[in-house]
Amino acid sequence: MRKIEHIGIAVKSLEESNVLFEKLLGQPAYKEEEVVSEGVKTSFFMNGPNKIELLEATNPDSPIAKFLEKKGEGIHHIAFDVEDILVEIERLKSEGFTVLNETPKKGADNKLVAFLHPKTTNGVLIELCQEIK
Numbered sequence: 001m002r003k004i005e006h007i008g009i010a011v012k013s014l015e016e017s018n019v020l021f022e023k024l025l026g027q028p029a030y031k032e033e034e035v036v037s038e039g040v041k042t043s044f045f046m047n048g049p050n051k052i053e054l055l056e057a058t059n060p061d062s063p064i065a066k067f068l069e070k071k072g073e074g075i076h077h078i079a080f081d082v083e084d085i086l087v088e089i090e091r092l093k094s095e096g097f098t099v100l101n102e103t104p105k106k107g108a109d110n111k112l113v114a115f116l117h118p119k120t121t122n123g124v125l126i127e128l129c130q131e132i133k
């Protein structure tokens with residue numbers, strides 16, 4: 001775990017939240033991307049060296065749709081940058097964490113991603129991100 005890669009925020013409307021976060025941060029999103037496999041549309045903002053990912057659900061089965069239904073808008077996950085996602089998955093499994101997908105999947109912004117179940121991480125969904133080179 002080298003650093004926080006991004007913080008993911010679940011929103012009802014990407015269009016409305018893009019306007020809000022542009023006002024908040026003083027600069028527009030640098031990218032919008034749909035990730036069909038996750039049922040999400042995303043936008044990314046930089047704040048100095050830090051990155052914020054906004055996520056809107058694209059279908060009712062999306063993890064974001066379920067989260068919005070149960071908890072409402074807010075912080076959905078914290079993502080950590082890792083050098084080798086397979087090594088990190090094995091390390092975290094051996095430490096007792098529940099890895100939700102042991103085979104990394106293609107995420108947004110050119111990353112391979114895997115998730116840890118929030119029940120094993122103090123109620124916080126953790127994402128691992130490895131840059132695709």
Ligand SMILES: CC[C@@H](C(=O)O)C(=O)SCCNC(=O)CCNC(=O)[C@H](O)C(C)(C)COP(=O)(O)OP(=O)(O)OC[C@H]1O[C@@H](n2cnc3c(N)ncnc32)[C@H](O)[C@@H]1OP(=O)(O)O
Binds near residue numbers: 064067076
């Ligand atoms: C854009 C791609 C990528 C990137 O590149 O950055 C992303 O960020 S994708 C983000 C969306 N994808 C995911 O979240 C994938 C991983 N998540 C999951 O597999 C599921 O959401 C889950 C965590 C396993 C929960 O699924 P499920 O059990 O089907 O949902 P429930 O609604 O029944 O929740 C069970 C339980 O877990 C709590 N929960 C759910 N989500 C979160 C969360 N984000 N943070 C904290 N807690 C969460 C939920 O409240 C339920 O708790 P209880 O009610 O106490 O049982």
Ligand SMILES: [Co+2]
Binds near residue numbers: 006
């Ligand atoms: Co994410």
